[in-house]
Amino acid sequence: MDFLAEGLRRAWGLLIAGDSEVFGIALLTLKVAVVATAISCAAGLPLGYFLATRRFWGRRAALTVVNTALAFPTVVVGLLLYGLLSRRGPLGGLGWLYTWQAIVVGDVLLALPIAAALSAAAIQGVDARIRRTAETLGAGSWRTAWTVAREARFALAAVITAAFGQVVAEIGAAMIVGGNIRGSTRTLTTAVALYTAQGDFGLALALGLVLLILALVVNIALQVLQGRGEDHA
Amino acid sequence: MLELRGVRHRYEGRVVLDLAQFSLPRSGAVAVVGHNGAGKSTLLRLLALLEAPTEGQVLFNGTAVPRRAPAALRRRVTLVEQRPVLFRGTVRENLEYGLRVRDVGQTAANGIIGDVVERLGLQALLPRRRHELSDGEVQRVAVARALALRTDVLLLDEPASSADRAAAGALYRALAAERAARPFAVCIASHQLEDAYRWADDIRALADGRLSPVTPENLFRVELPPGDGVKTARVGNIDLQVMTDRAGPVVLAVPPTDIFVSKEPLPSSARNIFKGRVTGMAIEHRGAGVHIRADMGGVELVAAVTAEAVRDLALTPGGAVVFSFKATAVQVF
Numbered sequence: 001m002d003f004l005a006e007g008l009r010r011a012w013g014l015l016i017a018g019d020s021e022v023f024g025i026a027l028l029t030l031k032v033a034v035v036a037t038a039i040s041c042a043a044g045l046p047l048g049y050f051l052a053t054r055r056f057w058g059r060r061a062a063l064t065v066v067n068t069a070l071a072f073p074t075v076v077v078g079l080l081l082y083g084l085l086s087r088r089g090p091l092g093g094l095g096w097l098y099t100w101q102a103i104v105v106g107d108v109l110l111a112l113p114i115a116a117a118l119s120a121a122a123i124q125g126v127d128a129r130i131r132r133t134a135e136t137l138g139a140g141s142w143r144t145a146w147t148v149a150r151e152a153r154f155a156l157a158a159v160i161t162a163a164f165g166q167v168v169a170e171i172g173a174a175m176i177v178g179g180n181i182r183g184s185t186r187t188l189t190t191a192v193a194l195y196t197a198q199g200d201f202g203l204a205l206a207l208g209l210v211l212l213i214l215a216l217v218v219n220i221a222l223q224v225l226q227g228r229g230e231d232h233a
Numbered sequence: 234m235l236e237l238r239g240v241r242h243r244y245e246g247r248v249v250l251d252l253a254q255f256s257l258p259r260s261g262a263v264a265v266v267g268h269n270g271a272g273k274s275t276l277l278r279l280l281a282l283l284e285a286p287t288e289g290q291v292l293f294n295g296t297a298v299p300r301r302a303p304a305a306l307r308r309r310v311t312l313v314e315q316r317p318v319l320f321r322g323t324v325r326e327n328l329e330y331g332l333r334v335r336d337v338g339q340t341a342a343n344g345i346i347g348d349v350v351e352r353l354g355l356q357a358l359l360p361r362r363r364h365e366l367s368d369g370e371v372q373r374v375a376v377a378r379a380l381a382l383r384t385d386v387l388l389l390d391e392p393a394s395s396a397d398r399a400a401a402g403a404l405y406r407a408l409a410a411e412r413a414a415r416p417f418a419v420c421i422a423s424h425q426l427e428d429a430y431r432w433a434d435d436i437r438a439l440a441d442g443r444l445s446p447v448t449p450e451n452l453f454r455v456e457l458p459p460g461d462g463v464k465t466a467r468v469g470n471i472d473l474q475v476m477t478d479r480a481g482p483v484v485l486a487v488p489p490t491d492i493f494v495s496k497e498p499l500p501s502s503a504r505n506i507f508k509g510r511v512t513g514m515a516i517e518h519r520g521a522g523v524h525i526r527a528d529m530g531g532v533e534l535v536a537a538v539t540a541e542a543v544r545d546l547a548l549t550p551g552g553a554v555v556f557s558f559k560a561t562a563v564q565v566f
Contacts, residue, residue: 129318136281137331137378138308150321 003201010202011209021182022203026210029188032100033168033214036107040163043108044115045156049145051116052123053131063120069113074106074172081106081177098179103187106173111163118162122155123148154225161222168214188214234259234418235280235310235386240289242275242442250275250286250442257386260416264423264433268452268484272442273422274315277388280420281312308335311382315390315422317375319363324355324374327363331382349381352407354400368395376404380411389421405432440484440566450526450535451487463504463560469532474504475563484566491562492536494525495555496546503557507534511554514543527554 014022051063083089085097085105096102126148134147149156171189178185180194188211195204236256242249250272257263257280265273278284279291282302291298293306311331319327325346332342350356353373358366366374372395379387393401408419409432421433438445440452453473455466459480466473466485475485493499498506512533513526522537525548534556548554 127318129314129316130320132278132283132312132314133318133320134330135283135307136310136312137382138304138311138334139330140304140334143334147320 007201007205011206014203014206015209019206022206022210024183025186025188025191025207026214028100028186029168029211030214032103032107032174032187033164036104036111036167037160037164039104040108040111040115040167041160044112044163045119045149045159046145047112047116048119048121048159049123049149052120053145053148063117066113066117066120070117072110072113074110074170075176076172077106077109078173078176081109081173085177097177098181098185100178100185102177103174103185106177107167107170110170110173111166114166115159115163118159119156122152122159125155126151157222157225161218164218165215168211234294236292236295237276237279237286238290238292240279240286240291242279242284242289243287244275248442250279252276252289252442252444255437255444257418257420258434259385259418260412261418261434262412262432263418263420264436265420265439266423266436267439267445268454269424271439273439274390275442276439277312277390277420277422280386281310281388282307283312308382309384310386310388311379311384312388313372313375313379313390313392315394316368317372319366319371319374322362323359324361324366325359327374328359328378328381331378335382345381345383349377349407352380352403352410353377354403369397369400372396373400373404376407380407383415384417386418386420389419391423392421393423408432440486443566445484445486445566446488446564450524450533451489453485454482455485456482457565470530471507471532473563474560475565476560477563477565479565486564486566487534487558487562488564489524489535489537490522491558492534493557494536494538494542494546494548495557496553498555499557501557502559504560505563506555506557508553508555509534511548511550511552514548514550516540525554527556529556 051059051066081102082097084091085094085102086092087097096105130151131144131148134144139147169189171193174185174187175190175193178187178190180186180190186194188207192204192207192211195201195207234257236254237252238254240250240252240255255276265276267273279286282291282298285291285300293309298306320330328346328349329342332345337345350359353376355373355377358370358374363371372392376389376392379389393404396404411417412419438452445452453466453468455468455473457464457466457475457477457480461478463474463476466475468485473485473487493501493503498508507529509527509529511525512528515524515526522539523543525536525538525543527534527536536556
């Protein structure tokens with residue numbers, strides 16, 4: 001137990017002192033998470049709306065693919081992406097391997113199915129009459145989608161949180177395509193894994209605490225939003 | 234103005250609407266009546282351009298409407314569903330929705346909303362949100378939201394189903410005032426025949442997705458046994474004789490004009506002869522005669538006769554009457 005207490009003391013000390021390495025890693029993680037969440041939700045939410053509201057040939061198969069992709073192992077995504085981005089791979093010319101952009105791409109591939117599948121479920125949960133009413137009042141496609149999304153906004157906020165949660169906690173793809181390079185592609189999760197393996201438990205714990213704080217802040221923000229919504233239905 | 238041509242619409246493989254032709258005149262009021270499940274709501278959704286028929290065409294001013302109707306065309310038609318919903322926000326915001334879609338300025342929108350809420354007595358509801366409204370109030374707000382748009386075609390699905398008598402009166406008065414102010418087509422699906430007879434220029438009956446030549450008074454849902462020839466269908470306490478090879482669940486329709494009315498049973502080839510008492514007489518407003526409503530042992534039948542026949546037979550409410558019609562006159566849907 002001593003090592004745990006010692007680890008916590010070290011963690012607290014690093015956070016209070018504003019350790020540049022800890023904050024550098026945290027900032028990179030935040031940057032990667034925000035960019036990847038924004039991209040996956042920008043693509044996934046409209047895709048979810050499309051899957052939930054349009055009837056087309058192959059829709060059921062598309063939903064099955066998206067739902068299956070929810071369980072895609074992160075290391076497999078990392079491996080596939082590594083193959084694509086490596087110098088001999090089809091996307092090798094981009095020079096993204098072992099960059100933060102590569103981590104973003106991996107995270108987007110993992111978070112996109114979450115955003116699409118969960119938003120499709122959220123939109124399907126909205127009363128079908130809302131969409132018909134928007135249309136019969138003359139709304140075009142975008143305004144109808146916006147009206148339906150407003151009705152599901154708490155569920156959609158939860159979708160964004162889930163996507164953020166996936167991205168911020170992801171380690172497999174980040175390790176493989178990011179390379180865990182100090183000062184360049186080291187994220188909170190890859191750093192925790194590395195420092196734990198090196199026996200620097202205090203630093204690993206400090207980084208773990210930062211990760212928890214990030215998740216907590218996002219969840220509190222969502223709860224505040226939901227609480228406000230209940231008062232203004 | 235708006236026309237369905239050769240429409241067969243299916244849900245999950247089942248034909249729910251089968252109409253060779255159905256049109257709404259430019260400034261007419263049409264009532265569509267029929268049992269629950271007759272296809273009224275489906276018909277209105279097709280007319281509202283919210284769904285495309287599985288087969289057939291929808292024409293607007295003679296031009297075929299694409300399967301996904303463009304918003305500009307949809308803005309000329311609006312539908313109030315039987316159980317309407319309001320969006321998040323206040324009643325005022327709901328009333329503004331369609332006007333904002335049409336880029337109506339705030340000043341003009343305020344004028345239109347003020348006018349429509351006054352007609353429907355909704356002033357007090359403007360700041361309220363949907364969870365603060367009763368079903369009847371939601372329905373009135375939804376009608377107001379549609380009326381505010383001044384569309385070429387207004388479709389109302391059971392608009393007074395949740396309204397009390399006063400609210401229903403206000404609704405029909407508002408509709409009449411709007412019709413007096415400008416020409417537009419209105420189509421109301423209703424099972425309240427009194428309302429339909431009172432205000433509609435034309436009444437059309439739907440039975441199992443098809444236009445029926447009779448209004449729903451003489452529509453009966455029955456189960457027919459297999460086989461050919463004359464069959465007996467039990468309706469309440471009476472047996473209807475029907476000539477058909479159809480079997481299973483069907484809807485029977487007895488056209489009021491095919492019923493002979495007399496004071497005593499007449500010797501004839503009619504297989505259906507029922508004695509009863511007159512429960513009501515109403516002059517059909519289009520001058521097509523008098524509707525005699527009679528209770529035939531717990532089952533109400535309606536016959537259409539001329540005013541002269543009523544006088545010659547000395548028919549009076551409560552008086553004895555005999556209705557006769559042939560087994561071949563009973564239509565099967």
